[in-house]
Amino acid sequence: MKISRRGFLGAAGASTLGGAITLIGLPKTAKAASVPEIKTVETTESTTICPYCGVGCGLIVSTREGKVINIEGDPDHPINEGSLCSKGMALFQVAVNERRLQKVKYRAPGSSEWEEKSWDWTLSEIAKRVKKTRDATFLKKEDDKIVNRTNGIACMGGASLDNEECYLLSKFARSVGITYLEHQARI
Amino acid sequence: MNNQRINSSSEMDGNIDKLNPFASDLKEFFESCKTLPLFKKLPLRDELEVRKQRLSGGRYLFRPCGIGLHPNESNKIALELLELLKKHLCDRKDELSAIADAMIQEKIIANDFLLQIIKNEGNQIRKVIRDNNLAEDIFTFFAIYFARPFRQFASEYLLEGLDKLNWFSGYCPVCGHWPGLGHINSEGGQRTLWCLSCNSKWNFKRTQCAFCLNEDHQTLQILNPENEESYRIQICKKCKRYLKEVRSIIEVKNFPFDKYYLGTLPLDVIAEQKGYFQESMLTVRYENSEGNELLMYRQKVEFD
Numbered sequence: 001m002k003i004s005r006r007g008f009l010g011a012a013g014a015s016t017l018g019g020a021i022t023l024i025g026l027p028k029t030a031k032a033a034s035v036p037e038i039k040t041v042e043t044t045e046s047t048t049i050c051p052y053c054g055v056g057c058g059l060i061v062s063t064r065e066g067k068v069i070n071i072e073g074d075p076d077h078p079i080n081e082g083s084l085c086s087k088g089m090a091l092f093q094v095a096v097n098e099r100r101l102q103k104v105k106y107r108a109p110g111s112s113e114w115e116e117k118s119w120d121w122t123l124s125e126i127a128k129r130v131k132k133t134r135d136a137t138f139l140k141k142e143d144d145k146i147v148n149r150t151n152g153i154a155c156m157g158g159a160s161l162d163n164e165e166c167y168l169l170s171k172f173a174r175s176v177g178i179t180y181l182e183h184q185a186r187i
Numbered sequence: 188m189n190n191q192r193i194n195s196s197s198e199m200d201g202n203i204d205k206l207n208p209f210a211s212d213l214k215e216f217f218e219s220c221k222t223l224p225l226f227k228k229l230p231l232r233d234e235l236e237v238r239k240q241r242l243s244g245g246r247y248l249f250r251p252c253g254i255g256l257h258p259n260e261s262n263k264i265a266l267e268l269l270e271l272l273k274k275h276l277c278d279r280k281d282e283l284s285a286i287a288d289a290m291i292q293e294k295i296i297a298n299d300f301l302l303q304i305i306k307n308e309g310n311q312i313r314k315v316i317r318d319n320n321l322a323e324d325i326f327t328f329f330a331i332y333f334a335r336p337f338r339q340f341a342s343e344y345l346l347e348g349l350d351k352l353n354w355f356s357g358y359c360p361v362c363g364h365w366p367g368l369g370h371i372n373s374e375g376g377q378r379t380l381w382c383l384s385c386n387s388k389w390n391f392k393r394t395q396c397a398f399c400l401n402e403d404h405q406t407l408q409i410l411n412p413e414n415e416e417s418y419r420i421q422i423c424k425k426c427k428r429y430l431k432e433v434r435s436i437i438e439v440k441n442f443p444f445d446k447y448y449l450g451t452l453p454l455d456v457i458a459e460q461k462g463y464f465q466e467s468m469l470t471v472r473y474e475n476s477e478g479n480e481l482l483m484y485r486q487k488v489e490f491d
Contacts, residue, residue, distance in 0.1 A: 017209055017275055017449060038457050043409040043419075047394050060376070060394065062409075075376040076392045082375045 047074055050088045051162030055079060057088055068095040087159065094160050134176055149177040157183035199415050203450030209275045210446035213332075216271055220264060220336035228255030230341045235348045243353045247363040248345040249338070249385070251305045256337070262297040265290055265333055272329065282322040286329060289319045304334040309467065327467075331384060338362055338385035346387070354389050357397030361387045365466060366397050368448045369421065369432035370439055378432070381444045388439055399426035410457060418451060420458050429463040431455065 043062050050057040058077025062070040071092045075082035084091075094100075106117045117125075130153065137152025155173040157166055166183065173181045231250050233241065238248060269287045273280050289295045295315055303311045316326050342361040346352075354360040359382035367383035371393070378393045395402045406424040409432075421430045431454045433447050455465070 017206060018278065038453065038460070039413045040410045040457055040461075041413065043411060044404055045394050045407075045409060046404040072376055074393070075372075075378070076394070082377060 043069065047077075050084070050091065052085075052087050052159070054163075057084060059084075059088070059091070068092065071095070130176065138177060149179050151179070153178050154180035155182070159184050197415050197417060199412070199418050199451065199453065203447060206446045206450050209449075210443050212271055212275070213445060214443075216267065217336055217339065219267075221340070223260050223264070223336075224257055225260060225337050225340050226254060227257050228253065229344065230254050232345055232347075238345065238349065239353060242349070242360055245356050247358065247360050249341050249362045251302070254302075254305070256298050256301060258296075258298040261301050262290065264336060265297045265301075268329065268333055272325075276325075279322070279325055282325050283329075285319075286321055286326060289321070294319055300330075301334060301337065304330050305337060334384065335386065342382075342385040342387045352389050355392075357391060357395075357400065359385060359387050360389055361385050366391075366430060368444055368451070369397075369430050370442050370444070371432055371434040372439070373417075373434050373436045379439045380430075381448070383445075383448060386444070388444075396421070396423040396426060396428070397430055398428040399423060401425045410461065412453065412457060418454060420454050420463075422458060422461065422463050427463055428465060429458040431458075 041064055043064050046061050046063070048059050048061055050059055057080035058074030060072050060074045061068060062072075073080050073082040073084040073088065080088075104117045104119060104122045105114045106122070107114050133152045134150045137150045139147055139149055139151060141147060153176070155169065155178045157169055161169065161183075170181060231253060232238070241248060266287060269283050269290075273283045276283065286295075290297055300312075300315060303315075312327075312330060313323075315321070316323050338361075345361055352360055357380070358365055359380075362382060362385045364382050364384040366380035368381045369391075370379045370381060370388075371377070372379070376393065378391055379388050380391045380397060381388050391397055392402075394404065394407065396407055401407055401423050403425070408422050408424065410420040410422055410429075412418060417434045419432050419434070421432055423429070431448070431451050433442075433451065435442060437443075458465075
């Protein structure tokens with residue numbers, strides 16, 4: 001079987017049956033050596049669990065050169081058997097999305113402009129403002145009962161947070177004294 | 188599916204379609220074989236519960252010992268198949284005629300030869316090839332397809348009543364051969380493996396090697412030929428074997444496995460160029476389902 005590199009996949013078809021007979025019947029080394037190397041891409045399929053809710057649906061994540069190229073339900077997972085909810089199906093867009101912001105944008109109170117800020121500035125600013133608000137609104141006692149809470153801050157978890165992130169967020173909120181703690185984890 | 192949309196008009200698709208006339212004739216041939224009395228004495232079939240137990244213990248069902256075949260039917264099927272191959276393989280007519288002549292002259296007794304194939308006596312078959320100076324590739328191809336109607340009948344007979352297979356091994360639950368092709372349902376993602384020898388199909392975990400049951404995603408990878416997203420090869424860096432896979436919208440029951448198995452030859456070449464191999468389809472790795480070899484294999488993959 002002598003096939004040129006160009007159009008190898010096509011050329012093989014023209015003599016497919018003859019080629020297939022060689023494929024089944026003979027040791028492969030000679031045949032493989034007669035064809036130039038074909039360009040391929042290597043994909044890794046890893047199994048994981050959907051990060052969204054407590055159901056724990058199985059996922060297969062396909063990656064090429066470390067980048068996610070596909071996420072689908074794991075058909076062999078006993079919980080979801082390959083199916084996913086609308087959020088699970090859109091998981092790919094969490095990993096790969098050109099509309100996803102990759103830098104901090106800040107709009108100062110009263111301003112109509114967004115400014116780009118560094119993470120260092122942002123995190124310290126958030127800490128400063130949380131502390132300021134908490135101190136100003138902290139309530140130690142109510143009706144002679146210790147409550148240790150702040151009524152000035154509410155905390156809202158986002159739908160794309162995973163279980164571990166939600167755990168940390170709720171731990172943080174309770175340690176600060178936030179009682180208005182909610183999460184948008186609904187489909 | 189996000190990026191891996193099925194490319195409905197790829198180069199490989201177009202070329203696989205060129206096999207349509209052969210696939211159609213082959214299908215018709217197998218259908219006509221179904222009307223013949225293939226077995227004089229049927230394969231041993233245990234009670235349903237015993238068969239279920241065998242499957243859950245990893246023992247495949249077909250035990251060729253004691254089967255009886257009709258000599259005339261075997262001969263007729265062999266010659267019909269050779270005619271069919273001659274029609275589609277014009278450039279190998281002489282070699283196919285040599286096989287037919289050897290059968291007509293009874294240098295090869297169809298019935299005995301068939302039993303050798305069914306019993307996976309690879310050395311005996313290779314002896315027939317040597318003794319009669321036949322072309323090895325075409326004879327092996329013929330041998331596999333000659334035994335197919337008998338093995339397929341055995342498969343349907345032995346799987347009767349077993350709606351859902353309790354089978355988690357990579358080799359065929361009926362005849363013990365390794366899978367020839369994997370079908371991935373493009374809607375649900377479920378993988379079905381197919382046996383070239385007996386046409387049995389069984390579900391198998393997507394992210395596991397069908398040969399050594401490796402599940403480590405670092406050593407179990409997928410190779411995609413460029414611009415052919417529907418066709419892929421699962422390669423196992425641990426046992427160095429590979430499996431061709433086709434992602435298709437066609438349901439398993441209607442999927443023309445033979446056509447795709449034969450038409451995806453480039454995938455075999457790619458895998459071999461990368462250093463992966465597939466064992467001979469003529470023989471099974473384990474001579475029978477009762478032997479210690481199979482038990483040892485199962486113990487090895489369970490403890491690895």
